[in-house]
Amino acid sequence: MKGLNLLERAFRLEELERAPWVPFVGVHGGRLIGADAESYLKDAGLLKAGIEKSIELYRPDGIPVVFDLQVEAEILGCKLVWSKENPPAVVSHPLHEGTQLSKLKLPELTDGRIPVVLEATRAVKNAHPDLAVYGLITGPFTLALHLLGTEIFMKLFEDPDYVAELMDFCTDVAIRYSEMLLDAGCDVIAVVDPMTSQIDPMSFETFVSPYVSRIFDFVRSKQRYSSFFVCGHAQQNIEVMCDCRPDNISIDENIPLDFVKEIALTKGISFGGNLKLTSVLLLGNELDSKKEAVSCLDLGGTKGFILAPGCDLPMDTPVQNLQAVTELVYSEYARQATREMEHAGSLEPMSLDGHFTPEKVVVDIITLDSASCAPCQYMVEAVKHAASDFGEQVEVIEHKIKNIDGIRMMMALGVQNVPTTCVNGKVTFISQIPPKSAIVEVIEKEMQA
Structure with missing residues (x-):
C-alpha cells in the first residue's frame, strides 16, 4: 500500500489494515544530515536531503517538507530571532508597532x-x-497574533471589527500560500494554528471558524486534502474545529485521544496524533517509544486515525526512538510483544527544598520550549513583562520539558498541561495567556500573604 493512497483512505474514514504514519519532521531533518536549524530552513537542498534521510529511516506514509510557522510572518514584517536548534521565533509585531493593516500585502x-x-x-x-x-501554513489566528502581538486578546472584545478585518487578511495570506504549495505538488494542506488553544469555543466560532473554513473549502475545491493542527490544552475547541470542515484534525498529548476520536468520527472527520514529544520520543528510550506508539495505535484504531507526534519533532530526537515507532507501525508481532512488556524506568519529582523563599515571589513557567512553541513564547513574554514591575522581588523561571529536569519540575508542581504558570508553587494559569493585570494581582496577593 502506497502512503498517499493509505492516507486518502484514512481521510475518507475507510477501515484500514493499519494506521498511516506521519512523523512531523521539522528541523530534526537537519540533525539527520548534520545541518543546524537556521541553515536547514534557508536552503532547499538541505531540506530535500533531510527529508530524503527521514524517508529512508522512518518509512513514513506522509511527511511535511517544512515545519516553520514564521515563513509568512517574516514576509509580512515580523522580525525573527534564529536558533541553531529550533525554528526561528517572532520577536516583533508590526501592527502593534504602528504599521497599518492596509499597508500589508499578500505574499x-x-x-x-x-x-x-x-x-x-x-x-x-x-x-x-x-x-x-504535507504543506504547512500558519493558521490565520496565529499569524494575526504574530502581526499584532498579545494585544489581539483585548481587541477581541474592544474592537472586534478590527480583529475581523485582520483575520480576513490573514486568511487571504493562507489561501495564497496554500495555492503555491498545492501547485508545487503538496497533497495535504495543514493549517497549523496553535494559538487557538488560548480562546473559548464562542470566541473560536466568531474569530476563527469563518476564516479557516474558507481555507478548507479552497483546498477542497482543488481536490486535495486538509488538516487542522492545534496544540496545547485545546480540548474545549475540538468540536468547533471539526465543524470547520477539514478532512482531518491533529492534536498533541494535552488532549486525550479517545476524546478526540469520539467527536471526530461522530462529525465524519479523521483524526491524528498524539505521540508524546518530549517525555517519550525525545527523553525516553526505545521501549518507552514502543509502548507509547502501541497505546496510540490501539486507542486510535484503524478507521480515520493517523499516527503522528503531537507537534514537530525536537531536533535531537533520538533516531532509534523514531525507528522503534516505525517498527510498531509495520509489525503486528512487534505490537503484541510490546503490549506484554512492562514499562521500563520512571522519574522522581524534583525536590522543591530551597526553591521558595520568604524574600521573593517565585513564578515557575512550565513550557515545551518558548524558543519553538508559540503559546509558550507568548506566555513567558506576558509573565516576564508583568513581573518586571516588581524588580528583584519576583523571580521568573522557565522550565522546558525538553529536558529531564523540566519534566521533574512539572511533576513536582503537579502541572498537567503546557504552558502553565505557577506562582509560589500554586498552579495559576493553565494553557491561557493571562492579561498583565491578572498576573500583577496574583503576585501582589502572594507578597501580602
Whole structure:
C-alpha cells in the first residue's frame, strides 16, 4: 500500500489494515544530515536531503517538507530571532508597532523563503510521487497574533471589527500560500494554528471558524486534502474545529485521544496524533517509544486515525526512538510483544527544598520550549513583562520539558498541561495567556500573604 493512497483512505474514514504514519519532521531533518536549524530552513537542498534521510529511516506514509510557522510572518514584517536548534521565533509585531493593516500585502512567489520551500517541495514530490507530501501554513489566528502581538486578546472584545478585518487578511495570506504549495505538488494542506488553544469555543466560532473554513473549502475545491493542527490544552475547541470542515484534525498529548476520536468520527472527520514529544520520543528510550506508539495505535484504531507526534519533532530526537515507532507501525508481532512488556524506568519529582523563599515571589513557567512553541513564547513574554514591575522581588523561571529536569519540575508542581504558570508553587494559569493585570494581582496577593 502506497502512503498517499493509505492516507486518502484514512481521510475518507475507510477501515484500514493499519494506521498511516506521519512523523512531523521539522528541523530534526537537519540533525539527520548534520545541518543546524537556521541553515536547514534557508536552503532547499538541505531540506530535500533531510527529508530524503527521514524517508529512508522512518518509512513514513506522509511527511511535511517544512515545519516553520514564521515563513509568512517574516514576509509580512515580523522580525525573527534564529536558533541553531529550533525554528526561528517572532520577536516583533508590526501592527502593534504602528504599521497599518492596509499597508500589508499578500505574499508573492518570490517573497522571503517561499522559493526555498517550493523548490524543496517540488523536489520531494518528484522523487516520491506515492508519498503524501504535507504543506504547512500558519493558521490565520496565529499569524494575526504574530502581526499584532498579545494585544489581539483585548481587541477581541474592544474592537472586534478590527480583529475581523485582520483575520480576513490573514486568511487571504493562507489561501495564497496554500495555492503555491498545492501547485508545487503538496497533497495535504495543514493549517497549523496553535494559538487557538488560548480562546473559548464562542470566541473560536466568531474569530476563527469563518476564516479557516474558507481555507478548507479552497483546498477542497482543488481536490486535495486538509488538516487542522492545534496544540496545547485545546480540548474545549475540538468540536468547533471539526465543524470547520477539514478532512482531518491533529492534536498533541494535552488532549486525550479517545476524546478526540469520539467527536471526530461522530462529525465524519479523521483524526491524528498524539505521540508524546518530549517525555517519550525525545527523553525516553526505545521501549518507552514502543509502548507509547502501541497505546496510540490501539486507542486510535484503524478507521480515520493517523499516527503522528503531537507537534514537530525536537531536533535531537533520538533516531532509534523514531525507528522503534516505525517498527510498531509495520509489525503486528512487534505490537503484541510490546503490549506484554512492562514499562521500563520512571522519574522522581524534583525536590522543591530551597526553591521558595520568604524574600521573593517565585513564578515557575512550565513550557515545551518558548524558543519553538508559540503559546509558550507568548506566555513567558506576558509573565516576564508583568513581573518586571516588581524588580528583584519576583523571580521568573522557565522550565522546558525538553529536558529531564523540566519534566521533574512539572511533576513536582503537579502541572498537567503546557504552558502553565505557577506562582509560589500554586498552579495559576493553565494553557491561557493571562492579561498583565491578572498576573500583577496574583503576585501582589502572594507578597501580602
